[in-house]
Amino acid sequence: METDPSKYVVEKKHGWKQYADGYLDKIPWLQFAIISLVFPLWGAAASLNDILITQFKTVFMLNDAATAFVQSAFYGGYFLIAIPASLVIKKQSYKFAVMTGLVFYIVGCAMFFPASRVATYTMFLAAIFAIAVGLSFLETSCETYSSMLGPQKTANLRINISGTLVPLGDIAGILLGKYLIFGKVGNLADKMGAMHGAARIAYGEKMLQLTLQPYKYILFILIAILIILAITPMPKTKAVSLSKETDTKPSLFETLKYLSHNRRFQKGVMAQFFYVGMQTTVWSFTIRLALNLSDKISDSAASTFMVFSYVAWFLGKLIANFLMSRFSITGVLTVYSLLGTITLILTTSIPNMTAVWMAIATSFFFGPAWPTIYAHTLDMVTDKRFNETAGAFVVMAIVGGAFIPAIQGLVSDITGSMQFSFIVPTLCYVIVTVYFFFEYRYDRKHPEQITE
Template sequence: MEASRHVVEEKHGWKQYADGYLNKTPIFQFILVSLIFPLWGAAASLNDILITQFKTVFMLNDAATAFVQSAFYGGYFLIAIPASIVIKKQSYKFAIMTGLIFYIIGCAMFFPASHVATYTMFLAAIFAIAVGLSFLETSCDTYSSMIGPRKYSNIRMNISATLVPLGDMVGIVLGKYLIFGSVGNLSETMSHMHGAERIAYGEKMLQLTLQPYKYILVVLVAILIILALTPMPSSKAVSLDKEKATTPGLGETLKYLAKNTRFKKGIMAQFFYVGMQTTVWSFTIRLALNLNTSISDRDASTFMIYSYAAWFFGKLFASYLLKDHSINWCLNALLSSWNDYVNWCNHYSKHDRRLDGHRC
């Protein structure tokens, strides 16, 4: 413990200890890192808008539209470990800037993609964005917890993570008004078109997909410039024992983690959680359109905003509970509440069907 309190760096008003934590939180740097969190939320939620648009214009089935999320999370899967290696060899700041650059490249690829109007080109742009986001999440998640005193690391992480749903909502709002616009129900509109008319109208709709990425591009460039000009703490642990200064390699680390039961259970839980979350949100708009064919694409996307708002307040509530209760207690309480809610919904739907039968 005493070794971890050894000051290894002192500059710009903060002191860094051997364990990588600081004596105080540099507010501007923390805000700058935290503002990156909603940026990957916006990109993720825009995928749900794009899926709806691509399905109609390219005449795809649900399995084919799922390639949007495959390209997106495929980037995460392939780049997360290389991103961690970059952090180890370079710095958190370098990794964050690398992520922003890839994100910028991906957004810029929507310029040619919206005019070339091929599904493959759009998938390439989405993959490039995902590569950038993989760098950003891998670096920012840890960095946010590190830039400040150790005892407040979880609080800093929770504050930063709470901004992700806000980014999700911004992404949906951008897609709702800039991509869906005042078209109404795109599937219904294009079902009456054929041949050259349908192709021309589809290309026009695809050009609208560029609009939200223009605004995101401006924000990304601004943050990249500010980050490049801002001194950032290293926040990387330093070994004070020269004989044990060598760090384990990737293979050795993976072998250690493979034997860690809690880590493997955590990975499994995260796998199912992210899979379920992605599946539900990817098909929410289409579910709304299927249940009520009279509503527009824009109106259907409003349900996404409601769900992200619920996620945001849920994060706040969970953070509040975690102050006084253990993680296991919170999980059991929330699962019990969720089970009661599902049972209530099931009972209500059965009651509603009985009423419909009486009306008939």
């Protein structure tokens, strides 16, 4: 009997074999496809936030810092639920956690029905928070699950293939918002600026009811995927110990102790915090930047720039995946991050609409940074019994999306310049670039440790 976790078979059913380290002997393509189809669902929710920020700012008469509460509620939900989600995975299964996430997502979308009638900012934030709870379950489970559905040597490739679908969800979300929320209203700020009293309140309530429209379509898709997942057999892909004396389910304290001594894992979590914060900030305020730099553009037309941003992101992922299959993963991401930092510097400094196009170019260089940091950071966890909770900590780093946009909003309010406030994500991108550079140097010195 072999004791190598990568060869010791602990489960054999439904056409696949699972080894002790949790990985499979081959990719179960149907199951992998189902999990991958969940990825664009959180992309759609995230991109709709960019539409909601513009809508809420005008209707509720908010400043830039207050509009960032949309992202704070969204990514704050991720932060609070990631660890509980990992405990659910540990106690139950990845499949159960994914289904739980879908249920919370459905509840959050359904909450837009009363929110659009009650018409209070707090009620909308509660609905967004509920969606975020579901997405925290989905990302905590799906990110790791995708990487585990097959041989270990192709784990990074699988998570990047799944991640490539996220921009498609972003594009779908922004298009739903563009045509169903903004519609033919034109520039909402100009139109409502000329209204007063009861007329303004009534028109604002009418505009808020439009926010419900995209979530109706998302609800149907969520229910369909939930049913498909419920009836499909899924691999466990959970690591087990080969020693009877070793507890196969380490406690949270044991996991924390293990991770507290893993410096490279901690650096990966830090990089993810700044990356997500930077990405969220750029996308949250690109529409606002366009509206500030041009007084001849409507809300709907400005949202088109986000479509371009997500297309650029998608193309950046495809090209990066091609390059990473031939060159050093950390090396490719170092170059991407450096070029992205340069485009953000230009976004901050060019005083015309070219700055918006530079922000769009930045999205190209976001590429596969999120899933790559995720998979690369999990690679630092050599004992795969800690995978579920370790993955939760990387997902918790998404809370950067709650803090960094709020900081940029404050900078914009204090300086009176939305364009200058893009210095905040620029500094974040510098940190991410430094992280990838030092990881690349480490990989060059220790090629035997590269598992990607």
